Amino acid sequence: GTVTASWNSIPEGSTAQVSFTVTVDGTIAPEETVQNSATVEWESLQTADQGALPVPPNNTLGVERTGNPADTGGAANDYTNTGSDSLTVSAATVIKTVDSIAPGGSAPDITAGDTVTYQLTVTLPEGTTANLSLSDALPAGLSFLNASLDTTGFNGSVSMDPAVPSGTVATGQTVAITFGATTTVVADNNPANNSFSVLVTALVDGTEAANDGLPAVQDKTNTVTLDYTGNSGTIQDSVSVDFAEPELQITKSMTPDTDLDAGEVVTIQLTVTNNGTGTAHDIVVTDVLNDDGLLFDTAAGNVLEGTTPADFSFAYSEPTVTYTGGATTLAAGGTLVFEFTAVVRADVITGSSFTNTAAVDGDSQTGTVTGERASSDTGMDSVTTAGSTAGKTLISTSESWTAGNDVAIGEVLTYRGSFQLPEGLTQADGILITDTLPAGFQFLTGTASIRAVSDTSITADTFALTAWGSHQTSTADHTLRRLDTVCVGDTDSSNGFDPATEWDGFAQDSFGDLGTHSVSCGIPADLLISEYVEGSGSNQALEFFNGTGGSIDLNAGNYIVEIYADGSASATTTINLTGTVVDGATYVLGNNAAVAGITGVADQT
Incomplete structure (x- = not known):
């Protein structure tokens, strides 16, 4: 339409002004420019004087001038002027923020297993926007989960198509979001209701090497780009959040750690430190005693709780000490100290060295969470027993x-x-x-x-x-090994038994060379008993040596072992030997309940 205003006269040097208000059309697009022009016309005489005054001598037209060249006088009627101005509709904007981090194992930083939700707030000018779209570039290591539209407080019409991710998590996914052909904001001249939001949720994937919060937190910058028909530039916004993760370390010390004696009480201290950048969760500390030899007496009552940090529980199930923290967490840079005592066993091997290892396990979230990252470490210490x-x-x-x-x-x-x-x-x-x-x-x-x-x-x-003496008691709780100078055994059970003539004697549970034998006396005529082991508990064994020059078929030869109880004149147990013994080899008969040092080399149990 046209707006018209008139004045009877405007004195020289004066100004006349007209103001009016218009409403921008509701179909206008962002960044569209509207041009508006105004024209003023005036005449040289006021209406009452036209024709009443004499024509000035220098007015060759004989009429007044106007601003309309169609009047008498034609082109000389130039009392007119035009002025113009324009307005441009505002551009759309987008603002990106972090809406939430869950479960938030290291909040306000993100960590492995978190889901982070970004809020993309789009503000449009009132009117119609064509082909509106968002492109959200996720940082490497974040896996897109979903996107949703939030129109709370928005006075308009918008529809969102399903979000489409592209690219890889390892290098960074880009999420494409489109909003149909047109998006409309009601022309109510209220800027407070011109915005809607898109919530984009992604998983911080602990299996991705791109997430690296060590030794310092890692910046994760997320940039969103907005576009539409008629956009004349780049419309972007970014938000950054740091990725952090725990790194557990355990050190172990045993005091005293030298010249230990049987029965001595040793204090074991386990120190757990979080050297990472994020909080550690689900912390479990374990120490398996005697993992490098029989050092401690692991019976109940000999391993006792000492210092246990608050909210941790101590448990002992032979031979393992376990500390469990439950919901207890350890912040980055934090330290926990655990102590317990153990008693050196009565039969510890003197003059020996023992190494014992403890372990700590934890992760980036409390409980079991998809995408979380584990952290573990082992620490060891060594002690020595006193020597002779x-x-x-x-x-x-x-x-x-x-x-x-x-x-x-x-x-x-x-x-x-x-x-x-x-x-x-x-x-x-x-x-x-x-x-x-x-x-x-x-x-x-x-x-x-x-x-x-x-x-x-x-x-x-x-x-x-x-010499040991004679008869049955000479073999009690010892190991006998046949001298390599003996090729024929003593088959006369009526004479006294002097081990010094045919055997070397060794301490109880000495079976380190069981399964090996040699002779320097020539060629034995038959299978020879080469070692007798009477150890503690079920640690019993017999070793036979074949040095005859050929193989011996134990089944065909009906080889048997007869065992006599003390004082008995007849065998209480008879064992049939089976298999074949090649020349130069041994055949070991062991108790099936013996330790691995015997059963591991036994041919028959």
Whole structure:
């Protein structure tokens, strides 16, 4: 339409102004420009004077001037002027924010297993927008889950097509969102109701290497781009959030850690530190005792709780100590200290080293959450048991008139060899005590003896210096190994049994070379018993050696083992040996309840 205004006259130097209001059409598009022009016309005489005044001598037309060239005077009627101005409709905008992070294991940062929801707020000018679309570039490591439209408070008409992701999670997905042919905002001149939102939800996937929060948090920037028909530039907005993750470390210390004796109490300290950037959840600490040998007595009552952090529980199920934190978390940089005690076992091997390992496990979320990332570590410490020491001193001489180390020819000297044995089990597998006398000294037969001094009971095998004696008791709780100089066994059960003539004697549970034997005496005529093991519990075994030069078929030869109880004149158990023993090989018969050191080499149990 046209707006018209008129004035009778405007004095020289004066200004006249007209104002009016229009409504922008509801079909106008964003960034559209509207041009508006106004024209003013005036005349040289007011209406009352036209024709009444004499024509000025220099007015060759004989009429007044107007602003209309169609009037008398034609083109000379130039009393007119035109002015114009334009307006441009506002562009659409988009603002991106983080709406929520769930479960939020390391909030306000995101971590593996979180779902992060971004809010894309679109504001349109009132009118109609054609072919509106959003392109949301997710950071690498985030996996698109869904997108939804929120029109709360929006006064208009909008429809959203299903979101379409493209690209890979490893390098970053792009989510395309379109809104149909037209989107309309009601022309009510109320900017407060011109906006709607799109919620885009993505999973922070802990299986993706692109998510790396170590050693520092990782920036995750998300950029959205808005477009429509008539858009003259780039319309974008971004939001950033940091990715964080836990990194658990465990260190183990045992005190004391040197010269341990049987029965000694050892304090075990486990220190767990979160060296990561995010919070650790579901923390479990475990310590399997005796994972490197029989160091501790793992029976109930010998492993006791010490210091346990708040909200953690201590549990012991032989041989494993477990600390469980439940819902307890450990923030980045935080530390937890656990302590318990254990007792060194009575039969610990002296002079040995033992390494024990503890473990910690945790993850980035409480409970089981899709996409969470685990964190674990192991820590170890070593201890040593006290070893044996030896010394030798001159303790007496036969002559009173000599002094100190100055002795006379013919004088009898008594030496003491001292062996300090720590509490525990000192293995003497094939040990030989040798005392080399100086030239000119002569050993007096029968004068050697063994004496034990101990603050507890002591047991030892003394066969290295004297024969064991005779008959059945000589084999009790020992291991006998046939000398390599013996090729024929003693088949006469009526005579006394002197092991020193055919056998080497060893301590209980000595079966380290079970399954191997050789001879230097020639060629045995038949299968030979080469080792006898009478150990603790069920640790019993017999070893047979075939050095005949050919294979022996145990089945065809009807080879049997007869076992006699103490004092019995007849066999209480008979075992048929089966299989074939090739030349130079051994055949081991073991108790099926024995330790792996026996059953692992046994041919028959």
